[in-house]
Amino acid sequence: MSIRLGINPLTWTNDDLPSLGGDTPLETCLTEGREAGFSGFELGQKFPRTPDALSKVLGDHDLSLVSGWYSSRLLERSPEEEIEAIKDHLQLLKQCGAKAMVFCEVSRCIHGDQSHPVSQRPTLSDADWVRLTEGLNVVGDYLKAQGVHMAYHHHLGTVVESQADVERLMDNTRDSVGLLLDFGHLVGAGGDPLAIATRYASRIQHVHCKDMRFPVLDEWRNRDKSFLDGVLDGLFTVPGDGNIDFLPTLQHLRENGYQGWLVVEAEQDPKVADPLTYARRGYRNLHALAEQAGFTIDK
Template identity: 50%
Template sequence: MTIRIGANPIGWSNDDMTELGGHIPLEQCLREAQEAGFVGMELGNKFPRKSETLKATLAEYGHSLVSGWYSSELLTRSVKDELLNLRPHLDLLKGCGADVLVFAETSNAIHGDINIPLSKRPVLHDKDWVEFGNRVTEIGDATLAEGVRLVYHHHMGTIVQSEEDIHNFMRVTGPSVHLLLDTGHATWGGADPATLAGRYKDRISHVHTKDIRSDIMKKAADKNMSFLEAVIAGVYTVPGDGMIDFTTTLKELQGYQGWVIVEAEQYSEETSALSFAKLGYANLVKYLQEANLLD
């Protein structure tokens, strides 16, 4: 598969805070994503959960299913129990032809709680990394055996947030586990996305492109904000509307094949999701072309 450009519905309706865009119908999201140029969508909370219905809904607007976020709890439950919990989601992805599973540990995550500042985010002790990595690898082995690659989503407010966290995670996981490179979460977490791309390009099988507004990122730190407070303030935006050098980052991914997703949280009722989708798509195409990843 060559590079295809998809979108995440969080640009229309925020799953972590349904007050943001909760009134926007799924059909509007799919129609506007198609109008902007996208050919695939990741899952959101408004999507059907039966594969035939989901495929038909997406196809009506020219979309394929890209993947969908899965919240794991491997710190508190066994691999066996996790696989049982994952089964309906994995079957949905397989039934719709998706070949990557967006996976993140959330058993103690704080990104969904507006009252907990990011300074209080969970941290995994050194002695616990190997066991956690072994468990994720077991899940990755199992899903890859069914044709779906586990791609781990490093994320603000979780145990894999910082540059050191990402390096630790990649060190303790096996070859079945790949990285979802998220430019916005990497930057906010203190890592350089281009450096991550260069170091781990052989184990990057999914890419989320979101930009960062540097002034709001600084404000979030100065005021000890929670993740959701910063999102509402507008810390995230579409590619080309913030501080990240996407061309340099994408140049580090020569040979990459798969989906590149515009995944930028909606943060304002006054913001037109369609206008931002069009801006993000146009800028991403330009950056991919500049990086010689797209004709």
């Protein structure tokens, strides 16, 4: 099975906390990401949002578009309204060659609010779950027909955070609703990436390889902190620099035919964690892990 290695611009500049790397030009992100060895980037707020401009800026650095985050509000609007809202983003991804859309329900979310600890994250009633999963089915079917798979991003501080949440979402949606497996977000919520990969391997459309420093995780939980406080404290890092064991899950994905991107997503304070240093480290470590898991790595 062949995969490609990509990176998210959060290493350089943070969309949720703009004070982190806010003055870093997109050119620096792309130049250093390519220098580190990566073949593609996910979108961030500094990227152009028209297909021609985006293709040019990525092409100038010999980079591909991996995917791009979409903030869904299916708990606040109808599936038909969501489909209408998603069209520009969908066309951007399609025309620039991305095959998966990072899709997250952000209604009621608190991950961007530094004043709210993750323990106060929203939970759903049974009626909410029905509304969300039925809406995801409709939107997932639409995206699949357009040639771009939904990759649902379970995320700390949102309505789908825990392993139980992921299982409920997957068990109550059709195959058109794919999953983004994010190691850091799942472990941070007390979940087991291998268990999720074992149960839903055929539906995993995208993978974020976010590592965590477990001593910081323990302190973060004990002090009941916000998601953004965790970022500032150094909770997240690149693969192989923290304490998550990636290899068993990557091996399982390879054995079950995963083909696509493995993405380094490790938001840190760039003044503390030099972006190029950590991009190089992330590429080197993830490349070695992917090879150990038996993947062929395409450029």
